[in-house]
Amino acid sequence: MTKLVVNGKHVTVSADSDTPLLWVLRDKLGLTGTKFGCGIAQCGACTVHVDGQSKRSCVLPIGELDGKQVTTIEGLATPKQLHAVQQAWLAENVPQCGYCQAGQIMTTVALLAANASPTDEDIDSALSANLCRCGTYPRIRRAVHRAAAAIKERG
Amino acid sequence: MNRRTFLLSSAGGALAIGCALGPTGGKTWRHFRHTGEFQPNAWIRILADNTILFTLDRTEMGQGTTTSHAALVCEELEVDPRTIRILHAEANRSYDNPDKELRIQITGGSTSTAASWQPLREAGAVAREMLKRGAAELWSVPVGELIARDARIEHAKSQRSATYGQLIRQAAIQEVPKVRLKEPKEFRWIGKSLDRLDGRAKVDGSGTYGIDVRLPGMVTAVIVRPPVRGAKLAKLDDRATRARRGVHDVVHIEEGVAVIAEGYWEARTGADLLKIEWDDGHGGSRDSAALFASFEKLSSSRGRKTVRDDGDAYRSTSSKAIEAVYKLPYLAHATMEPQNATAVIYGSGNAARCEVWAPTQTPGVALWRVAEAIGFDQKQVAIHQTMIGGGFGRRLLVDYAIEAARLAVHTGKPVQVIWSREDDQQTDWYRPMVVARMRGSVAAGNIDGWLHRIVCQSIVADEGPDFIGALMPSRTPRAVRRVFANGPARMFARGTLVDSTSTEGALELPYAIPNLRVEYTPVETGIPVGFWRSVGHSHNAFVTECFFDELAAAAGKDPFELRRALLGKHRRHLGVLELAAKQAGWGTPLPPGVGRGIALHESFHSYCAIVIEASVSGNRVTVRRAVVALDCGRVVNPGLVAAQAESAVIFGLSAALKQQVTFRKGRVQETNFHNYRSLRMFECPVIETYLVPSEETPTGVGEPGVPPVAPALCNAIFAATGKRIRTLPVEAALEAMT
Ligand code: FES
Ligand code: FES
Numbered sequence: 001m002t003k004l005v006v007n008g009k010h011v012t013v014s015a016d017s018d019t020p021l022l023w024v025l026r027d028k029l030g031l032t033g034t035k036f037g038c039g040i041a042q043c044g045a046c047t048v049h050v051d052g053q054s055k056r057s058c059v060l061p062i063g064e065l066d067g068k069q070v071t072t073i074e075g076l077a078t079p080k081q082l083h084a085v086q087q088a089w090l091a092e093n094v095p096q097c098g099y100c101q102a103g104q105i106m107t108t109v110a111l112l113a114a115n116a117s118p119t120d121e122d123i124d125s126a127l128s129a130n131l132c133r134c135g136t137y138p139r140i141r142r143a144v145h146r147a148a149a150a151i152k153e154r155g
Numbered sequence: 156m157n158r159r160t161f162l163l164s165s166a167g168g169a170l171a172i173g174c175a176l177g178p179t180g181g182k183t184w185r186h187f188r189h190t191g192e193f194q195p196n197a198w199i200r201i202l203a204d205n206t207i208l209f210t211l212d213r214t215e216m217g218q219g220t221t222t223s224h225a226a227l228v229c230e231e232l233e234v235d236p237r238t239i240r241i242l243h244a245e246a247n248r249s250y251d252n253p254d255k256e257l258r259i260q261i262t263g264g265s266t267s268t269a270a271s272w273q274p275l276r277e278a279g280a281v282a283r284e285m286l287k288r289g290a291a292e293l294w295s296v297p298v299g300e301l302i303a304r305d306a307r308i309e310h311a312k313s314q315r316s317a318t319y320g321q322l323i324r325q326a327a328i329q330e331v332p333k334v335r336l337k338e339p340k341e342f343r344w345i346g347k348s349l350d351r352l353d354g355r356a357k358v359d360g361s362g363t364y365g366i367d368v369r370l371p372g373m374v375t376a377v378i379v380r381p382p383v384r385g386a387k388l389a390k391l392d393d394r395a396t397r398a399r400r401g402v403h404d405v406v407h408i409e410e411g412v413a414v415i416a417e418g419y420w421e422a423r424t425g426a427d428l429l430k431i432e433w434d435d436g437h438g439g440s441r442d443s444a445a446l447f448a449s450f451e452k453l454s455s456s457r458g459r460k461t462v463r464d465d466g467d468a469y470r471s472t473s474s475k476a477i478e479a480v481y482k483l484p485y486l487a488h489a490t491m492e493p494q495n496a497t498a499v500i501y502g503s504g505n506a507a508r509c510e511v512w513a514p515t516q517t518p519g520v521a522l523w524r525v526a527e528a529i530g531f532d533q534k535q536v537a538i539h540q541t542m543i544g545g546g547f548g549r550r551l552l553v554d555y556a557i558e559a560a561r562l563a564v565h566t567g568k569p570v571q572v573i574w575s576r577e578d579d580q581q582t583d584w585y586r587p588m589v590v591a592r593m594r595g596s597v598a599a600g601n602i603d604g605w606l607h608r609i610v611c612q613s614i615v616a617d618e619g620p621d622f623i624g625a626l627m628p629s630r631t632p633r634a635v636r637r638v639f640a641n642g643p644a645r646m647f648a649r650g651t652l653v654d655s656t657s658t659e660g661a662l663e664l665p666y667a668i669p670n671l672r673v674e675y676t677p678v679e680t681g682i683p684v685g686f687w688r689s690v691g692h693s694h695n696a697f698v699t700e701c702f703f704d705e706l707a708a709a710a711g712k713d714p715f716e717l718r719r720a721l722l723g724k725h726r727r728h729l730g731v732l733e734l735a736a737k738q739a740g741w742g743t744p745l746p747p748g749v750g751r752g753i754a755l756h757e758s759f760h761s762y763c764a765i766v767i768e769a770s771v772s773g774n775r776v777t778v779r780r781a782v783v784a785l786d787c788g789r790v791v792n793p794g795l796v797a798a799q800a801e802s803a804v805i806f807g808l809s810a811a812l813k814q815q816v817t818f819r820k821g822r823v824q825e826t827n828f829h830n831y832r833s834l835r836m837f838e839c840p841v842i843e844t845y846l847v848p849s850e851e852t853p854t855g856v857g858e859p860g861v862p863p864v865a866p867a868l869c870n871a872i873f874a875a876t877g878k879r880i881r882t883l884p885v886e887a888a889l890e891a892m893t
Contacts, residue, residue: 072360099544
C-alpha cells in the first residue's frame with residue numbers, strides 16, 4: 001500500500017512496490033494523459049512532477065513514492081483556465097500527433113519554475129531528453145519563450 | 156504499372172465511391188424522420204439545436220487533416236470551423252479515399268487534401284443549398300435572395316433569419332441540388348492559417364489515443380513474438396508466469412505467446428518470466444552485412460527489369476565512367492505511440508459482434524483482416540478509429556488489431572494489446588534496405604550518361620494483399636478473397652510484375668540526360684518491408700540527388716546551376732529549386748567549415764527543394780539551417796504546411812544521420828530509442844519554409860519534404876569536407892571512414 005497525493009487528491013494504491021508510477025497512473029488511477037513511449041527513460045513521454053521536480057514515471061517505482069505529491073498533465077489546468085504553458089502550446093500550434101506533448105509540457109513547466117527566462121541553450125538542455133518523432137522542436141522552443149513571457153507579465 | 160492503379164484494377168474496378176451524395180443521398184427525409192437529424196451526406200449532420208457534426212474520414216496522425224478537412228467543408232457550408240464538432244469515421248465504404256487510385260478507407264500516399272478537395276467542398280455546398288431552399292420554401296421568398304453565413308440563413312428584405320438547426324426539417328425534404336463552388340477570392344477559411352482544431356485534447360491530457368481506450372472489465376495483453384521472423388515456438392514453460400500476481404492467463408496464438416493480466420506491468424513482468432525456446436528456422440542466419448554483400452553482388456550485373464531506357468546508357472558510360480555504390484539500411488517507423496489495439500466480443504453465435512478500437516491508418520483493411528482472422532462476417536465487425544500517436548506508414552498494417560480481436564475471442568473479455576518499444580522495433584515492416592549502383596559520364600560540361608541499378612525488396616509483395624482484400628466487396632467468399640489477395644504478391648516478390656514503389660523517383664528523373672537507363676532487381680530476404688513516409692522516394696532521391704552532385708563535380712559545374720540547366724521546361728521543379736536557392740543565399744559566403752548542399756525531388760505530385768547548411772567535426776555533424784521550398788498546389792492551410800515541412804526535415808535528418816535497423820542471427824539489433832536514435836532538440840536546425848504560390852489543385856504535403864533531406868545533407872557534407880557519403884546513416888559512415 002502506497003499513499004500519495006495525485007493532482008491534489010489523496011490516493012492509496014495497492015500494487016507491487018516495483019510497479020512504475022506510469023502504470024499506476026494509467027492502469028490503476030485511470031489517468032491516461034501520461035504516455036508510454038519507451039519504458040527506459042529515453043523519450044520523456046511519461047514525464048510527471050514529483051514534489052515539483054520533473055521525473056520519468058516509467059522508471060519510478062511506486063514503492064519509493066509514499067507521501068509524495070505527484071502532478072500529471074491532467075492536474076495542470078484549473079477548471080477555468082489552461083496553464084500558461086498549455087496556452088502557449090496552442091498559440092504556437094505545437095502539437096502534431098500530440099503523443100509526446102504531455103511530457104514536453106510537464107518538462108517545460110518544471111523548467112520555467114526553476115528558470116523564469118530560459119535562453120535557447122537552457123531550453124535545449126532541459127528538453128533534449130524529450131523525443132518528438134513528429135518534429136515539433138522549433139515550435140516547442142517558440143512556445144517555451146512565449147509561455148515564459150506570459151508568466152512574467154502576469155507576475 | 157503504378158502500384159495504386161494495380162490495386163484498383165486487380166479488384167475489378169466497379170466499386171462504390173464515397174461521393175458528395177454519400178450513403179444517404181436521396182434518403183435524407185427518411186433519415187430525418189428516424190433520427191431528427193439533417194444528414195445530406197456521409198460527412199455532415201446538423202441537429203435541431205444547431206449542433207453541426209463533421210465526420211472526418213481520414214486519420215489524423217498529426218499532419219493536420221482534422222483542421223484542413225474541416226476548413227474545406229465549412230468553407231462551403233458557411234460555418235466557422237471552430238464551432239463544429241468533429242468525429243472520427245468508423246470503417247464504412249462511404250469513407251473510401253476518393254483518390255482514384257486508392258479507393259479504400261485509408262490515409263496514406265499524401266492524398267488526404269488532394270483527394271478530398273473537391274468532394275468535401277461539394278458536400279458543404281450541397282448542405283448549404285438544401286438549407287437555403289428549405290428556408291425559401293418556408294418563407295416563400297426566392298432562393299436567390301437568401302444569404303448563408305455563420306450557420307444561419309438570412310433574408311435581408313424581410314429581415315428574417317434562422318439558424319441551420321431551425322431549418323433542418325425543411326432542408327431534409329429538398330432534392331439534392333447541383334451546386335456552384337466558391338471562387339478562390341471568396342474563400343474565408345481556405346488559404347488562411349486556421350489554428351489546429353485538435354490542439355486542446357493534445358495539451359490537456361484528455362485525448363483518447365488507442366492506448367488510452369478503457370472498457371469495463373478490460374484486461375491487458377503483452378505478446379512475446381518470435382525474435383526471428385518466421386521462427387516457431389519449440390518449447391514453452393509458463394509456470395512462473397502463471398504464478399505471478401495479476402496474471403490471468405497465458406495463451407498461444409498465431410502471433411506469439413500472449414500473457415493476459417490485470418494491467419500492463421503485470422503482463423510485461425509476467426511475460427519476462429516465460430521460458431520459451433524458439434526454432435529459428437533458416438531466418439536465424441539473416442545478417443545485415445551478408446545481405447548488403449549479396450545485394451551488392453546482384454547490382455554488378457544487369458538488372459532483372461529495365462524500367463526506363465533513353466538513348467544508350469551502356470555505350471555512353473562505357474569509357475571514363477564515374478561509378479558509385481549507394482547503400483541504405485532497413486528503417487523502423489518508431490511511431491511515438493507503440494502499436495496497440497483494444498477489442499471486445501459482444502453476444503454469441505450469429506448475433507456475435509466484434510468491436511475494435513485501433514489507432515490505424517486503414518480501418519478498411521482492419522475490417523476484413525479482423526473478420527477473416529476470427530471467422531466473422533464483416534458486418535459483425537466494427538472498427539473504431541482513435542487518436543493516433545504517429546503513423547509514418549506503420550499504421551497501414553493492422554497486425555495489432557488482429558491480435559486484440561483474437562484474444563478477445565479467446566478470453567471473452569475486453570482486451571487491450573500493448574506493444575513495448577522493443578516489440579515495436581523487433582516486429583516492424585521496415586523501409587526496405589537498398590543497394591544502388593550508379594554509372595555516369597560527363598561530356599562538354601554536361602551529363603551525358605546515367606545508368607541506375609536498384610536492388611531492393613518489393614513492398615507491395617508484403618503489404619499488397621491487405622489492400623487488395625479490402626478492395627473486394629464484403630460478401631466475397633473467403634477462399635476467393637484469399638486467392639485474389641495473395642496471388643499477385645508472389646508476382647511482385649519475384650519481379651514478374653514491377654513494384655513501382657521500388658523505382659518511384661528514380662524512374663521519373665527530370666533532368667535532360669540523353670542516355671539514361673534505370674534497372675531494377677527485386678530480391679527476397681524474408682524480412683517484411685512496408686510503406687515508410689515517402690516510400691520509394693525516400694531511398695531513390697538520396698541516390699539520384701547525391702549522384703547528380705558527383706557528376707556535377709566531375710563536370711566542374713555548380714550543382715544548383717547544372718540542375719537549373721538540365722531542367723528544361725520543368726516549370727514547377729525550377730520554381731522550387733530557384734526559390735530554395737534564393738532564400739538560402741546560394742553562392743554567398745559561409746563561415747569556415749560549413750558547407751551548403753541542395754537537392755530537389757518530386758513526389759506525391761508536389762515539388763520540393765531543400766538547401767541544408769552543415770559542418771562536420773569527427774563523426775559529429777551539425778546541421779545549422781534547412782531551407783525548404785515547396786510547391787503543393789493551392790495551399791489550404793499555410794501554417795499546417797509549414798509544420799509538415801519542419802516535421803519532414805526532422806524526420807528525414809533523424810533517418811539520414813542516425814537510423815538503421817540491422818540483423819544479426821536474424822535478430823534486430825536496434826531495440827529501443829537509445830540505439831535507434833532520432834534527432835533531439837539540441838540538434839534541430841533552424842528550419843525555414845517557403846511556399847510557391849499556386850492555383851493548381853492541392854497535392855501532397857505530409858511526405859514530399861522527406862526525400863530531399865538526406866541528399867541535401869550529404870551534398871552539404873561534401874561541400875564542407877570533400878567527403879562523399881554513400882552509405883546511410885551518416886554518423887556510422889563517418890565513423891567507418893575515420
Ligand atoms: S516512457 Fe518513460 S521516458 Fe519513455
Ligand atoms: S507531436 Fe507526435 S511525437 Fe511529438
